[in-house]
Amino acid sequence: MGSTVFPGKLADRFHQLYLDHGVTLVPGRLAKGALVGADQRPGVLLDDGSEYFAGVVVAGLSAKPVLDLASEAGLEVNRGVVVDAHLKTSDPDIWAAGDIAEYPDVILGRTRIEHVDHAQNSGATAGRSMAGSDETYDHTPYFWSDAFELGWEAIGRLDARLDTEVVELGEGRDVVYYLDEQSRPVGVLLLGVWDSVDKARKVLADAPTDREKLRSRIV
Ligand SMILES: Cc1cc2nc3c(=O)[nH]c(=O)nc-3n(C[C@H](O)[C@H](O)[C@H](O)COP(=O)(O)OP(=O)(O)OC[C@H]3O[C@@H](n4cnc5c(N)ncnc54)[C@H](O)[C@@H]3O)c2cc1C
Structure with a gap:
């Protein structure tokens, strides 16, 4: 889980977090259809023919703007x-x-x-x-989310296919810089690292290409 966003080791940690909380994960399978069990419980049919039933079924299918x-x-x-x-x-x-x-x-x-x-x-x-103001929208937004005890804030492009620079700050706190082909940071993930969104925003604005210097920007 999380392997499209987090670099390898962190994706493993994210995946394990769900397992540790008793969640059954079925990776690599597609949902083929909805089911209703004999006891009227909702369920889902996967593309390998397996069936799962639960109290509630929530489909996370991504979203597309209606234009x-x-x-x-x-x-x-x-x-x-x-x-x-x-x-x-x-x-x-x-x-x-x-x-x-x-x-x-x-x-x-x-x-x-x-x-x-x-x-x-x-x-x-x-x-x-x-209402008549001539201001421009200059706020580069950040994103936050939580999964169990893990929380993070992020800004820019978080794509695990990009080159990444991971800075482990200890106690499960990590900063991940996502780099483009010119080694410029285009995204910053702050895992368990708080009050640093402005610093991350500045990193993206400055776009330093020196990886050693980059590593010390958020500590
Ligand atoms: C499951 C889920 C989890 C999310 N988690 C996070 C998160 O952890 N962190 C985060 O930062 N963001 C999260 N988001 C994203 C966040 O919720 C959205 O970015 C935000 O709500 C967008 O606000 P909005 O006002 O642009 O659009 P919306 O909140 O979608 O509001 C648009 C409104 O327009 C109405 N509307 C649509 N068409 C018409 C019409 N023709 N006429 C009149 N009204 C219409 C809709 O009914 C809706 O009420 C999540 C989104 C989802 C779906």
Whole structure:
């Protein structure tokens, strides 16, 4: 579990965390269908023919923005509704913020982000912009999440296919830098490391390529 986001050792730790909490993991299988057991309990059929029943079935299927309404209204759409730095769409009377907006991030470049921090901050900027402010949206959002006792905050691109630099701070606290082809950090994961999002944001803005110096940026 977590192997698309976390580098190898941390993905193993993440996986083990679930096992340690008594969760049965069935990796590498696809869900083929929903089932209802003889006792009316919901269940799931996997592609190897195995069946699992539980009190509740929750499907985690990822999400895709629905852009039909926006494109039918004549707005420019791409991965989301395209907005400028003021979060204004191609129609001067319409703004977009949050998950649906594809916006020019000051550090990450043109992107679409599905995080609470982004929804709140871009929503506030869009509101002020609609009310006449000429401010731009300069907040590069971070992401937080928790799994059992493990918590993390992160910013930028977290993709385990990228080269990574892992700094172990001890007591299960780790900083992971995700590097692009030029060895520039494009994402920072703060695992059990708190109050460091601003430092991580600065690392991405500075984009240092010296790995030794990078390792000491967040301690
Ligand atoms: C299961 C799950 C877990 C998540 N966990 C995290 C997390 O741990 N950390 C984190 O940072 N983020 C997390 N997120 C992402 C976060 O919830 C979203 O980024 C955030 O809620 C986006 O806010 P939003 O206002 O842009 O969109 P939404 O919250 O989706 O609000 C859009 C609203 O528009 C309404 N709407 C849609 N179409 C129409 C229409 N045609 N007319 C009128 N209303 C319409 C919808 O009903 C909805 O109420 C999670 C999301 C999910 C689904």
